Amino acid sequence: xxxxxxxxxxxxxxxxxxxxxxxxxxxxxxxxxxxxxxxxxxxxxxxxxxxxxxxxxxxxxxxxxxxxxxxxxxxxxxxxxxxxxxxxxxxxxxxxxxxxxxxxxxxxxxxxxxxxxxxxxxxxxxxxxxxxxxxxxxxxxxxxxxxxxxxxxxxxxxxxxxxxxxxxxxxxxxxxxxxxxxxxxxxxxxxxxxxxxxxxxxxxxxxxxxxxxxxxxxxxxxxxxxxxxxxxxxxxxxxxxxxxxxxxxxxxxxxxxxxxxxxxxxxxxxxxxxxxxxxxxxxxxxxxxxxxxxxxxxxxxxxxxxxxxxxxxxxxxxxxxxxxxxxxxxxxxxxxxxxxxxxxxxxxxxxxxxxxxxxxxxxxxxxxxxxxxxxxxxxxxxxxxxxxxxxxxxxxxxxxxxxxxxxxxxxxxxxxxxxxxxxxxxxxxxxxxxxxxxxxxxxxxxxxxxxxxxxxxxxxxxxxxxxxxxxxxxxxxxxxxxxxxxxxxxxxxxxxxxxxxxxxxxxxxxxxxxxxxxxxxxxxxxxxxxxxxxxxxxxxxxxxxxxxxxxxxxxxxxxxxxxxxxxxxxxxxxxxxxxxxxxxxxxxxxxxxxxx
Amino acid sequence: xxxxxxxxxxxxxxxxxxxxxxxxxxxxxxxxxxxxxxxxxxxxxxxxxxxxxxxxxxxxxxxxxxxxxxxxxxxxxxxxxxxxxxxxxxxxxxxxxxxxxxxxxxxxxxxxxxxxxxxxxxxxxxxxxxxxxxxxxxxxxxxxxxxxxxxxxxxxxxxxxxxxxxxxxxxxxxxxxxxxxxxxxxxxxxxxxxxxxxxxxxxxxxxxxxxxxxxxxxxxxxxxxxxxxxxxxxxxxxxxxxxxxxxxxxxxxxxxxxxxxxxxxxxxxxxxxxxxxxxxxxxxxxxxxxxxxxxxxxxxxxxxxxxxxxxxxxxxxxxxxxxxxxxxxxxxxxxxxxxxxxxxxxx
Numbered sequence: 001x002x003x004x005x006x007x008x009x010x011x012x013x014x015x016x017x018x019x020x021x022x023x024x025x026x027x028x029x030x031x032x033x034x035x036x037x038x039x040x041x042x043x044x045x046x047x048x049x050x051x052x053x054x055x056x057x058x059x060x061x062x063x064x065x066x067x068x069x070x071x072x073x074x075x076x077x078x079x080x081x082x083x084x085x086x087x088x089x090x091x092x093x094x095x096x097x098x099x100x101x102x103x104x105x106x107x108x109x110x111x112x113x114x115x116x117x118x119x120x121x122x123x124x125x126x127x128x129x130x131x132x133x134x135x136x137x138x139x140x141x142x143x144x145x146x147x148x149x150x151x152x153x154x155x156x157x158x159x160x161x162x163x164x165x166x167x168x169x170x171x172x173x174x175x176x177x178x179x180x181x182x183x184x185x186x187x188x189x190x191x192x193x194x195x196x197x198x199x200x201x202x203x204x205x206x207x208x209x210x211x212x213x214x215x216x217x218x219x220x221x222x223x224x225x226x227x228x229x230x231x232x233x234x235x236x237x238x239x240x241x242x243x244x245x246x247x248x249x250x251x252x253x254x255x256x257x258x259x260x261x262x263x264x265x266x267x268x269x270x271x272x273x274x275x276x277x278x279x280x281x282x283x284x285x286x287x288x289x290x291x292x293x294x295x296x297x298x299x300x301x302x303x304x305x306x307x308x309x310x311x312x313x314x315x316x317x318x319x320x321x322x323x324x325x326x327x328x329x330x331x332x333x334x335x336x337x338x339x340x341x342x343x344x345x346x347x348x349x350x351x352x353x354x355x356x357x358x359x360x361x362x363x364x365x366x367x368x369x370x371x372x373x374x375x376x377x378x379x380x381x382x383x384x385x386x387x388x389x390x391x392x393x394x395x396x397x398x399x400x401x402x403x404x405x406x407x408x409x410x411x412x413x414x415x416x417x418x419x420x421x422x423x424x425x426x427x428x429x430x431x432x433x434x435x436x437x438x439x440x441x442x443x444x445x446x447x448x449x450x451x452x453x454x455x456x457x458x459x460x461x462x463x464x465x466x467x468x469x470x471x472x473x474x475x476x477x478x479x480x481x482x483x484x485x486x487x488x489x490x491x492x493x494x495x496x497x498x499x500x501x502x503x504x505x506x507x508x509x510x511x512x513x514x515x516x517x518x519x520x521x522x523x524x525x526x527x528x529x530x531x532x533x534x535x536x537x538x539x540x541x542x543x544x545x546x547x548x549x550x551x552x553x554x555x556x557x558x559x560x561x562x563x564x565x566x567x568x569x570x571x572x573x574x575x576x577x578x579x580x581x582x583x584x585x586x587x588x589x590x591x592x593x594x595x596x
Numbered sequence: 597x598x599x600x601x602x603x604x605x606x607x608x609x610x611x612x613x614x615x616x617x618x619x620x621x622x623x624x625x626x627x628x629x630x631x632x633x634x635x636x637x638x639x640x641x642x643x644x645x646x647x648x649x650x651x652x653x654x655x656x657x658x659x660x661x662x663x664x665x666x667x668x669x670x671x672x673x674x675x676x677x678x679x680x681x682x683x684x685x686x687x688x689x690x691x692x693x694x695x696x697x698x699x700x701x702x703x704x705x706x707x708x709x710x711x712x713x714x715x716x717x718x719x720x721x722x723x724x725x726x727x728x729x730x731x732x733x734x735x736x737x738x739x740x741x742x743x744x745x746x747x748x749x750x751x752x753x754x755x756x757x758x759x760x761x762x763x764x765x766x767x768x769x770x771x772x773x774x775x776x777x778x779x780x781x782x783x784x785x786x787x788x789x790x791x792x793x794x795x796x797x798x799x800x801x802x803x804x805x806x807x808x809x810x811x812x813x814x815x816x817x818x819x820x821x822x823x824x825x826x827x828x829x830x831x832x833x834x835x836x837x838x839x840x841x842x843x844x845x846x847x848x849x850x851x852x853x854x855x856x857x858x859x860x861x862x863x864x865x866x867x868x869x870x871x872x873x874x875x876x877x878x879x880x881x882x883x884x885x886x887x888x889x890x891x892x893x894x895x896x897x898x899x900x901x902x903x904x905x906x907x908x909x910x911x912x913x914x915x916x917x918x919x920x921x922x923x924x925x926x927x928x929x930x931x932x933x934x935x936x937x938x939x940x941x942x943x
Contacts, residue, residue, distance in 0.1 A: 524914075524919060524937050524938065525913075525917050525919075546937055547804040548802075548804055548807070548933040549933075549934060549935075549937035549940075550895055550933055550934065550935040550936045551786060551936070552783040552785075552786050552825050553783060553786070553825065554837075554892065554895060555834060555837055556843050556845065557845070557850070559837070559851075559888055559892070560851075560858055560878060562888075562891060563884060563888050566891055566936060566939060566940065567887070570940055570943050573940060581910075581941075
């Protein structure tokens with residue numbers, strides 16, 4: 001155990017975490033140069049495309065220092081706020097963390113949140129300044145920023161370039177020297193935390209664990225403490241992105257993959273503790289919390305025949321993502337679909353993209369919504385996660401909405417614009433700290449609903465991409481909110497209803513209908529597009545009727561071609577949703593999302 | 597049944613033309629004209645067609661007037677027994693090659709209707725369209741046809757071009773109605789692939805307002821619109837297509853439809869000459885034929901049998917919005933300009 005080091009890497013997106021992980025793997029000789037593909041730690045296609053880590057990966061490496069062999073266990077963490085629960089469990093499995101900061105960019109908001117988590121877990125933190133080969137690198141300023149924003153000593157910060165390999169040896173030596181060896185009682189009852197789980201097509205649902213006390217052996221009967229299930233350990237492996245290595249035992253202080261022949265990840269949940277079935281440990285490792293959906297949206301197949309396919313696809317995705325929750329939902333406008341709960345905005349995008357790409361579905365997503373706590377006049381309290389299900393105003397005593405504490409770090413150049421943005425989004429300033437003369441940290445209390453729609457993109461464009469952002473839930477507050485409906489040709493399009501502050505309802509309604517007017521193609525008929533609150537119409541636009549759709553010539557030789565052309569146009573219309581006699585393109589639904 | 601003969605030869609290729617036509621194959625004409633006879637005789641026998649079955653013959657192109665009338669003699673000889681006694685026999689022609697001699701000879705062979713590719717009377721527009729004629733050729737050709745005894749005369753005009761102005765279109769209409777015509781076709785310029793205009797699609801520019809004014813101007817001269825592009829005394833042949841009558845196609849690239857089969861010959865002139873009996877068949881499903889009947893019926897005064905439309909609420913919606921009407925169980929589009937959109941709505 002003395003020669004084991006368990007460590008995580010904490011970094012903002014783009015600060016080079018995956019590149020560094022790959023470099024460390026290569027430096028330890030664990031993967032040959034030929035096997036190296038770009039970013040081997042991000043294995044999902046979407047991860048590689050977006051340069052983010054969604055599923056945590058881990059790797060067990062060998063390293064020799066001063067003639068002594070060491071086992072280095074690199075515990076990767078998801079790099080996004082949506083997956084902070086997983087991050088916390090990865091950190092709880094580590095004894096130290098590398099804090100990677102880009103030498104040109106400095107500390108970012110998401111880095112902060114994860115560093116605080118690491119500090120709560122009493123991890124040894126090694127500050128590492130990466131990309132020092134860049135012309136714009138300012139390692140001294142960044143070291144200063146680490147000290148002022150996080151309050152840790154950065155005088156011993158390591159200067160590296162994961163890209164060129166500068167400083168990697170020194171970094172590995174520092175890991176051995178500065179990160180403590182794991183502590184644990186090898187004789188005590190088995191006690192291990194599941195810090196990641198996934199579905200493997202050959203092995204079933206498997207768990208990645210850190211053993212604290214005792215050991216896990218092949219053949220052992222183990223108990224999952226949160227749900228009480230008992231299973232036999234069928235196989236054990238040390239993790240590696242290319243060649244996993246089988247073993248018969250995972251000892252105290254080690255990490256490994258546990259295979260128990262389970263069918264879905266629902267029974268091997270991240271955060272749960274594994275112990276011996278006959279001689280259980282007294283206390284689990286930390287507290288287990290089931291993943292809680294934060295944001296909800298309706299997802300509907302454009303082709304209504306695909307509802308069952310979509311159910312199958314969701315069932316399959318859940319095998320690998322126990323945080324995904326969904327239930328069937330019906331919309332007058334969109335037909336049959338699902339109301340799906342997500343951990344956050346990125347999670348929603350990733351799920352939608354995977355459904356479309358991996359299961360070949362065309363989907364319409366409604367505007368994401370938060371969960372409102374509504375108190376009715378009869379004293380009953382209901383939770384509303386679909387705006388179209390908001391009760392009529394005369395039955396409502398009060399509506400409460402979820403708030404978050406948002407952290408933004410920005411260069412001072414964009415401070416004015418960002419404060420304006422946050423204020424427009426109903427944000428209340430809690431804190432404004434200058435990290436140095438060039439960068440500012442802002443903390444705001446802001447309704448979650450204001451950031452689920454388009455906030456991140458706006459923040460990025462407002463700051464030319466330099467501002468970073470993170471948030472955490474901070475409870476419910478009462479709001480003066482109303483349901484804004486959209487009517488097309490007189491009918492309410494239930495899928496387009498949104499909850500807005502009463503003071504903004506007229507402005508939002510006007511923007512919405514004028515936006516939709518541009519996106520609804522001319523139809524055979526004149527179409528009225530209206531916004532209403534209750535029975536009151538607050539905005540109206542008219543989509544003029546179409547003037548012409550016919551080709552000049554159609555004689556004997558043209559008829560087949562003509563028919564095929566019509567069938568093609570028909571297929572194009574089928575991609576739209578028919579609301580009564582009006583065909584609405586998907587963009588019209590999405591326009592509700594982009595409204596500033 | 598309708599009979600169509602395709603003549604794939606032209607003097608020049610117009611900027612907008614996507615038809616099967618060739619400007620450099622004049623030496624093949626004689627051989628071609630004997631091969632169409634072969635095909636006709638073969639098809640008639642294969643299909644066991646009775647005498648006098650064809651109520652119309654339409655000679656289109658290409659430019660039929662680029663082929664000497666004498667070369668048509670043998671064709672008419674074999675076709676004549678299969679033509680109804682009152683058959684409408686139309687030939688297309690271009691103003692520069694439709695001479696009095698040619699027209700008179702064709703009249704003798706039986707032609708009783710002329711469709712003349714005038715396109716415009718505006719010299720600038722004719723040059724821009726790469727037409728081989730000047731406006732005076734149109735007047736001369738129409739008068740020549742009349743003198744030759746052809747009294748059913750149609751001219752084609754083209755609109756929806758970047759050159760159009762309300763005044764230009766108005767002048768074209770006025771000039772057309774000075775002539776002894778019984779029919780007029782007005783086509784919106786359509787940019788087709790593989791034509792010179794395909795590189796500059798902006799040359800097609802249609803204003804709905806101008807189009808409607810054009811239609812009104814033609815109507816004011818007493819020519820009723822009976823299809824999106826056709827006005828006046830209807831062409832029985834073309835009306836036959838929209839009524840979904842069966843038709844036989846003779847010549848290179850000529851298309852026919854007999855019952856549920858659409859028939860295609862070789863498009864290439866040399867390939868056709870080598871094997872005029874070659875054909876490919878396209879099978880039309882009942883649903884294909886239903887869609888075709890709907891789209892053809894809505895673009896013309898033929899209308900659509902309401903029994904073909906399953907969702908009758910859609911018919912009600914069209915009537916309610918004033919876009920269509922029903923008479924004797926047939927649905928008619930009020931404006932042919934929306935024919936395709938209405939067909940899509942009904943599908």
